[in-house]
Every structure is written in structure tokens, then in C-alpha cells.
Amino acid sequence: MNDDQKPKPKFWPVLFITAFVLGGVLWVLWMTRLIRQTRENRTEQFFVPMATNPPVNGTVKPAPAATNAPAGQTNSFLGSTNCMVWIAGGTFWMGADDGRSDELPLHQVTVDGFWMDKTEISNEQFEKFVDATGYVTIAERKPDAKDFPGADPQLLVPGSLVFTPPPEAVPLNDASIWWRYVPGANWRHPDGPDSSLAGRANYPVVQVAWEDAAAYARWAGKRLPTEAEWEFAARGGLDRQKYDWGNEQKPNGQWRANIWQGEFPIQNTSEDGFKGLAPVGSFAPNDYGLYDMAGNVWEWCADWYRPDYYAHSPAKNPTGPDDSYDPDEPGAKKRVQRGGSYLCSDVYCSGYRPGARMKCTPDTGLSNAGFRCVLSR
Ligand SMILES: [Ca+2]
Secondary structure, eight states, X not given: OOGGGSOOOOHHHHHHHHHHHHXXXXXXXXXXXXXXXXXXXXXXXXXXXXXXXXXXXXXOOOOOOOSSOOTTOOOTTTXXXXXXXXXXXXXXXXXXXXXXXXXXXXXXXXXXXXXXXXSOOBHHHHHHHHHHHOOOOGGGSOOOGGGSTTOOGGGOOSXXXXXXXXXXXXXXXXGGGTEEEEETOBTTBTTSTTOOOTTOTTSBOOSOOHHHHHHHHHHTTOBOOOHHHHHHHHHTTOTTOSBTTBSOSSGGGOOOSBOOOSSTTTOOXXXXXXXXXXXXXXXXXXXXXXXXXXXXXXXXXXXXXOTTGGGSOOSBSOOOOSSOOOTTSTTOOOEEEEXXXXXXXXXXXXXXXXXXXXXXXXXXXXXXXXXXXXXXX
16 A cells, blocks of 8 residues: 555544634633623613712712611612712811801811712602501501590591691791691601692602601611711802802802792792702702702701700711700600701791701601611711
């Protein structure tokens, strides 16, 4: 047998198998890269709401883990910073020297950074909480007779306080004239049983007591802000200014918050565009990207209220006094509310100034009071 007759080595099958294996490896590598890119894109999309509202100092922090989640909780957005804005900590002058006596003394306070809801909690958000947990707000519960000694049992029915404008001018030293306890008023029926949330999904939830707001915050893996955190955030970095947006009440002739214009409490001329509540985020945000920190609804804070707290408040991360005292109502323990509401008039409370303080018993719901949450890292 000569060389021409020897069988030639068969290279084609080897080449084919090699090409097939190489192709497979390349396909696996390509798929791996594709999956990684898809995951990264999803992560970026999740953080879009934060990125579109530049945090203080331009720093975007990663989402923190929830630290106070109740055991066994099933909540898809537990501890999520979606719809929140990062407020970098800092030092500021807390209080005001052109307001009420409980805003004094003006004093320097330092707070650590925290996340804060960009808007007041809406009816839609609160409904998710109620649907998930079956929570019943205080206004929906029958008042306990032992909490109201001497009260007519027939009057102990579920309900809440509703702003009811009187027909004519009244003295402004008695708020009971324009507040009425309405049976059947609650967060689903904020002005009484005949009112509803139809078309109001993005309005701030109201008729929520402090306890209700705290329950929502726990469910969401968050908490209510301290009074110092709230004021620091409301000021938006503007040092010792009268309003959240500066010292001018109506820059360029434009109202910057949903408050009361006209003769309080009988006529709101709605010069700012709203006679009652406004959908959350209807006015421009402050310099920290927070909406409605002035006006619309009062917002619950975590702290107990005392008018003299600023005289001995700690300089770093104050959390309020250990107890509550209100000389206007010595027997009632009260929590702090901040930010004012659509009922704030310059001739009455001017409560929409960032330094202004309000107080309310923690079991009380009002048709002009809601809340927002914060989250520490
Ligand atoms: Ca508000």
C-alpha cells in the first residue's frame, strides 16, 4: 500500500465538534451577560424616583434595610425608599423668634440623615395598609365609656372631628366653634357618612389619629419623624427663613402652599386654587424635594408636646420630652403636629411656617390632619 492509498485523517468531524462546543460556550457567556444587564436595568428603574429628586449634596444613598419590621409581616414594599427622598443630616436653627412663645428659644440642633416620604400619605397608600392588615382606625371604633366618664352612652359612637364653618364671623379664640364631632366620620368618610373618597385616591389621608399613623409606619417598616427631623426637612436648607421657600410669603405673586385666604373661618376665597384639601404634590416642592411641608394637612410627629421643651432640648437628634404638658389643656397628653393645613390663615394660626408647632391628643382624628413617614439607614 503506498501513501496515496492510506486513509486520510478525517478533520471535518473534529472541526464540527470543536465549533459546536465553542458556539455553546459563547452562547452561555452571552446569555449570562444578558441576564446581568437585565437585572442591572431593573435595579436602576427601581431607584428612578430617588434619582429624579436629587438628594441633598447630590448623594444618592442605597436603599436601607428595614430595621423595625414586625415579625411575620408580608409587605412587598416593606422598608422601600421608593417615593422617599434622602435628607442628609446637618445642623440648623430650630424654632422661630417671630411666632408663638413655644417656638422659643431659637436653638441649634443637629440631626442625622434620614429618608422622608416626598408627599403626605395618600388615601390610596393608606387603603393598601388597611386592605393588607384589616386595621381599624380609632375613629371607626366605638369610644370606650371608661375613657369618657360621665358621658351619655348614646353619644359614645364612632366618629371624628370635622371642620364645619360657621355661617357668620366668630371670635377666633374658641376652635370648638368650627369643629364638630360627626358620627360616622372617618378616613373613608372624612367629612361625615355622606362623604367618600371617590376621585380622591391621591388626596392626603385624614381622620387618622397618632396611633393610626404609627401603625401604618410600623407596617411600612418606617416610623414617624421626630419634630426636629420634620423641621429640618421642611426648611430645605434655608437658614432661619420665615417660610419653607424663603422670607417672602408670595414670591412672584404666587401662593406656595394650600392655606386659607379670606376671612377665617367663614370664607375661603381659594386664591391658591383650593378651597379644601388638595391632591398631594399640587404645589412646588421645597429645596429638598419635599411637597406640602407647608399647608394642606397637619402632619403627626413622634414627639410628645411641651411648650418649654426647646429650653433644655438636646443639641443632637432630640426625640422630644418624656412626658407631655399643654397649659391650654393641662389634663391632656398631646403629640406634636407640624406644617399647618388648608385651614391656616395669617389672622389665625400661621401654622404653615416651618417653625410653627401644634399639639393634639394622640387619639384624635381631624379632617385636616394626616402624616408622612421617615426611615433611618
Ligand atoms: Ca402638610
